[in-house]
Amino acid sequence: MSKRKFGLALSMVLAAGTILGACGTDKDKGDSSSKGDADKESFSIAMVTDTGGVDDKSFNQSAWKGIKEYGAAHDLKKGDGGFDYLQSSEAADYAPNLNKLVQREFDLIYGIGFLMKDAIEEIATQRKDTHFALVDEVSDLPNVASIMFKEQEGAFLAGVAAAKMTKSDKIGFVGGMKIPVIERFEAGFVAGVAAVKPDLEVDIQYTGDFAKAELGKAAANRMYSSGVDIIFHAAGGSGNGVFAEAKERKKADANANVWVIGVDSDQYEEGQVGDDNITLTSMLKRVDNAVKEVAELAAKGEFPGGEVKTFGLHDDGVALADSRGAIPEDVLAEIDEFAKKISEGEIEVPEFVKKK
Amino acid sequence: MSNRFINILVPVVSIILGLIVGAIVMVFSGYDPIKAYIALWNGIFGSPYAMGETIRQISPYILAGLAVAFAFRTGLFNIGVEGQLIVGWFAAAYIGMAVELPAIIHLPLALLAAAVAGALWGLIPGILKARFGVHEVIVTIMMNYIALHTVNALIKSISGGSYKTEKIHETASLRSEFLSNLTDFSTLHYGILVALAMVIVMWFILEKTKTGFELKSVGFNDQASQYAGMNVKKNIVLSMLISGAFAGLGGAMEALGTFGNIVSRSAFTGIGFDGIAVALLGANTPLGVVFGASLFGSLTYGAGNMPNEAGVPIEIVSIVIALIILFVASGYIIRVVLSKMSKKKEAK
Numbered sequence: 001m002s003k004r005k006f007g008l009a010l011s012m013v014l015a016a017g018t019i020l021g022a023c024g025t026d027k028d029k030g031d032s033s034s035k036g037d038a039d040k041e042s043f044s045i046a047m048v049t050d051t052g053g054v055d056d057k058s059f060n061q062s063a064w065k066g067i068k069e070y071g072a073a074h075d076l077k078k079g080d081g082g083f084d085y086l087q088s089s090e091a092a093d094y095a096p097n098l099n100k101l102v103q104r105e106f107d108l109i110y111g112i113g114f115l116m117k118d119a120i121e122e123i124a125t126q127r128k129d130t131h132f133a134l135v136d137e138v139s140d141l142p143n144v145a146s147i148m149f150k151e152q153e154g155a156f157l158a159g160v161a162a163a164k165m166t167k168s169d170k171i172g173f174v175g176g177m178k179i180p181v182i183e184r185f186e187a188g189f190v191a192g193v194a195a196v197k198p199d200l201e202v203d204i205q206y207t208g209d210f211a212k213a214e215l216g217k218a219a220a221n222r223m224y225s226s227g228v229d230i231i232f233h234a235a236g237g238s239g240n241g242v243f244a245e246a247k248e249r250k251k252a253d254a255n256a257n258v259w260v261i262g263v264d265s266d267q268y269e270e271g272q273v274g275d276d277n278i279t280l281t282s283m284l285k286r287v288d289n290a291v292k293e294v295a296e297l298a299a300k301g302e303f304p305g306g307e308v309k310t311f312g313l314h315d316d317g318v319a320l321a322d323s324r325g326a327i328p329e330d331v332l333a334e335i336d337e338f339a340k341k342i343s344e345g346e347i348e349v350p351e352f353v354k355k356k
Numbered sequence: 357m358s359n360r361f362i363n364i365l366v367p368v369v370s371i372i373l374g375l376i377v378g379a380i381v382m383v384f385s386g387y388d389p390i391k392a393y394i395a396l397w398n399g400i401f402g403s404p405y406a407m408g409e410t411i412r413q414i415s416p417y418i419l420a421g422l423a424v425a426f427a428f429r430t431g432l433f434n435i436g437v438e439g440q441l442i443v444g445w446f447a448a449a450y451i452g453m454a455v456e457l458p459a460i461i462h463l464p465l466a467l468l469a470a471a472v473a474g475a476l477w478g479l480i481p482g483i484l485k486a487r488f489g490v491h492e493v494i495v496t497i498m499m500n501y502i503a504l505h506t507v508n509a510l511i512k513s514i515s516g517g518s519y520k521t522e523k524i525h526e527t528a529s530l531r532s533e534f535l536s537n538l539t540d541f542s543t544l545h546y547g548i549l550v551a552l553a554m555v556i557v558m559w560f561i562l563e564k565t566k567t568g569f570e571l572k573s574v575g576f577n578d579q580a581s582q583y584a585g586m587n588v589k590k591n592i593v594l595s596m597l598i599s600g601a602f603a604g605l606g607g608a609m610e611a612l613g614t615f616g617n618i619v620s621r622s623a624f625t626g627i628g629f630d631g632i633a634v635a636l637l638g639a640n641t642p643l644g645v646v647f648g649a650s651l652f653g654s655l656t657y658g659a660g661n662m663p664n665e666a667g668v669p670i671e672i673v674s675i676v677i678a679l680i681i682l683f684v685a686s687g688y689i690i691r692v693v694l695s696k697m698s699k700k701k702e703a704k
Contacts, residue, residue: 053670079667086663087670090626092614093660095543096409100664103405115619118520126541177622179519209622 042076043299046084046106047291048097050113052210053087058236058264059287063112063135066288070295080104094119102127108298110135110291114181120144131303133294135287136181138308145298146308147290151181152188152349153342154283154318155232158261159192160338161281161320162230163200164331167257172203172223174242176210176235185234185263185283187353195338195347203228207238216241224249224258230280232261239263243270246278259326266321282321289316314343362694366687373690374680381679385672392666392676399661400654406661408539411548412614414653416441418551419606420631421638421645422558423474423599427492428640429562430595431575436481436496437603438628439503440474442621444604446507447473448611449618450514452524459527466528467550467608474604475597477503482596486589492596500624508620520619530613545613552646554602559642561598571595603628630656637685655680 047067049060067083076082084106086097094116101109102123109130111120114137124132124141131143138146162171173189175182190202203223207215216238220231224245231246233239239262246258250273260271262282271279290311297304311317320335327335341347379389400410420437427434448470457465481495515521530545538544562568573581574591582588606627611618634652638644655677662673683690 086660089660089670089674091619092413092610096657096660097664099405099541100661104664118523118615118617118619123541177519177620178517211622 042074042081043108043295044076044081044083044106045070045108045110045295046086046101046104047110047112048094048101048116049085049087050094050115051088051090052113052236053089054085056236057267057270059135059285060112062265062285062287063110063291066291067110067295069288070292074299091115095122098123098132099127102130107131108133108295108303112136112287114179131298131305133291135290140306142306144306145294145304147287147294148308148310149285149287149290149317150310150312150349150351151184151234151283151285151318152191152351153313154285154320155185155188155234156192156195156342156347156349157313157320157335157339158232158281158283159189159194159202160196160335161192161323161327161331162189162232162261163193163196164334165259165280165327166200166230168227168229169197169200170203170223170226170228171200172205172220172228172231174216174219174223174231174233174235174239175204175206176238177208178206182206182234183353184351185232187350189232190353191350192338207235209238210236212238213241213244217245220245220260229257230259230261232263232283234263234283236264240270243267243278247271247273250276250278262321268321268324277324277326280326281323284319284321286311286317286319312343313339362691362698365694366691367684369690369694370683370687371680374683377683378676378679381675382668382672387668387672388666392662392668392673395662395665395668396655396658398665399658402661403540404538405540405542406658408535408542408544410654410657412542412544413657414649415545415547415551415613416606416609416627417630417634417649417653418548418646419554419602419609420627421634421649422554422642423603423606423628424631424635425638425640425642425645426558426562426602427595427599428635429575430571430591431578432482432485432592432595432599433493434478434481434496434596434599434603435493435632436478436499436503436628437599437606437631438624438626439496439500440477440600440603441607441610441625441628442500442503442507443477444470444474444607445611446510446607446618447604448528448608449521449524449616450510452528452612453522453617454514456525457527462525462527463530463612466524466612467605470604470608470611471601472604474607475601478596478598478600478603479593482593482600485596486592500628504621504624507618511618511620521617523616524612528612529616530609531616543614545609547609547613550605551609554605555642555646558602562642567591567594603631606631633681633685637681651684652681 045067047063052060054060054064064085071083078084088094088097110133112135117137120132120134121139124144133145135147173186193200193202205219209215216235220242223231231242233242242260246260249256249258258278259280260278261280264285267282268279271277382389382392399406423437424434448466451466451469481492484490484495485492511521530547535544570586570591574588578588634648637648659673659677662668663670
């Protein structure tokens with residue numbers, strides 16, 4: 001009895017070994033050939049996500065998209081000497097993840113998100129020969145490039161769109177944590193609304209969290225109930241609650257006039273309710289463009305270390321997404337006009353929220 | 357098979373079983389388990405850097421495990437380790453940043469502040485339990501939320517509206533040039549020594565003092581202890597106090613060692629909750645906690661190398677690690693199977 005069991009176990013181990021062995025050699029072959037392509041010539045890049053992960057439908061995902069596009073454009077492969085990412089599940093992972101990528105000798109390493117600042121600065125002081133880039137925060141170290149966005153400019157356009165489209169003359173803004181980045185959204189949005197309808201007051205609420213959809217939903221519920229018809233959210237995952245609330249209202253009453261303006265990436269799909277869609281438009285933050293541009297600069301030997309690269313409307317760093325018919329042509333034309341004025345410097349969008 | 361042999365065999369068999377089931381999961385999802393396990397091994401022991409980070413990860417787990425285990429020995433289920441750890445983290449970061457003192461006073465003061473903060477956070481559920489019989493599980497869970505959001509508000513107010521505090525002064529830091537050079541710039545710090553010292557402290561209190569005897573006695577049977585003339589209420593409060601102090605020190609590891617400051621969080625750290633598993637794996641004994649924490653800490657840290665070196669996605673890695681821990685935790689089943697097998701043999 002026990003002998004037979006033993007034999008069975010042995011044969012399974014052997015079988016598994018053969019299968020696994022086959023996998024191993026295959027992978028090895030792939031590796032060696034890819035290493036052959038990627039000589040010292042090619043410029044390799046990698047990124048560390050913050051705790052949002054690489055599929056956060058927000059800036060981590062956008063940054064990874066940029067890195068993949070850079071890789072495709074330069075014929076790089078995922079892995080050593082090409083491009084890659086590491087995901088952080090805890091704040092304690094930031095520094096070790098950055099360090100792992102340094103040890104794998106990537107030429108340029110991105111830290112995505114303002115939370116990475118401390119870790120990037122620590123590793124950058126230790127590894128002076130590696131180049132780093134930090135998104136959404138500023139560092140003075142000579143081997144760190146800082147990538148910032150003029151969120152206020154994109155939010156301004158969202159504000160114009162909202163003010164033009166509102167029927168109840170009530171507009172809402174749902175923010176995540178009250179930090180400088182999100183306040184830029186608020187400041188730009190309020191300014192954009194004021195540029196069209198100076199008397200209109202924006203209902204502003206912060207959820208204090210980027211990952212709690214229920215808080216976003218509660219805020220949206222209060223706003224829609226008080227007559228608000230368009231809400232702009234800059235609240236990451238909490239913003240999904242804003243979408244959920246709007247969709248529920250649309251489902252209950254197909255004629256309900258509720259809209260959401262999405263953030264960071266095109267959130268059109270989030271707003272689909274049957275045949276209707278409650279996404280008015282989305283304010284895009286083109287982390288992908290910024291990531292690509294810094295990589296191109298660095299590959300040419302012009303790495304902007306110690307500098308702050310700011311991406312606004314002018315540099316395709318922010319934009320409004322395709323509204324897919326939700327916004328009529330004449331309003332779009334007006335938005336374009338504002339966009340032109342901003343990118344030519346005719347309108348200066350405020351970066352800070354006015355203190356009341 | 358002798359009992360002693362089984363005792364050694366059980367954990368080994370459970371880890372191997374966990375690895376095998378994990379491998380099956382990886383094969384089915386199209387990844388190479390051998391490569392992945394080599395990556396796991398390298399992630400834990402592969403380089404001085406990896407070893408440094410692994411030990412760094414183990415330190416707070418030991419303290420969180422001790423906190424849970426200590427309360428458990430008195431029959432209390434302290435789920436509030438998470439909250440006690442967060443207030444300890446804040447207290448240590450604040451003392452480290454706000455005062456300027458020579459290192460010989462500053463560092464112990466910061467550690468003490470963390471322990472006191474954690475102890476106070478543990479004291480409240482302790483008193484409520486002892487005086488009014490409110491179940492400690494409910495109170496400690498709620499205290500976690502209070503800790504999280506109070507600390508977030510405090511961070512904001514002392515940093516002038518920012519989401520993080522300033523870095524602590526060098527004099528309060530557990531980091532050292534020496535350890536950093538030794539381990540190729542890892543974040544290893546002297547916290548592991550603090551953690552191991554606390555292991556000895558817990559062992560000493562429980563095994564060598566009258567108080568420890570009383571605490572354990574209350575854990576076995578509070579009514580019998582009462583009848584024997586022990587002050588049960590006092591022991592419950594004391595147990596939560598000490599448990600909270602351990603947890604607070606766990607927070608100090610993060611404040612004075614790993615991060616050097618505290619950043620406002622939207623969710624719990626998870627270390628306190630993992631502490632429950634660590635304590636149970638270690639059978640609530642001080643030495644057991646060290647083993648439990650080592651297993652947890654090295655798997656948690658080493659797992660990060662599986663996506664890095666073997667390209668296995670982090671989600672699959674989480675499943676594999678959870679399977680290994682699951683099998684280790686269910687060692688009891690393996691023990692039963694093993695003893696049945698040996699009985700059969702004897703019968704033959």
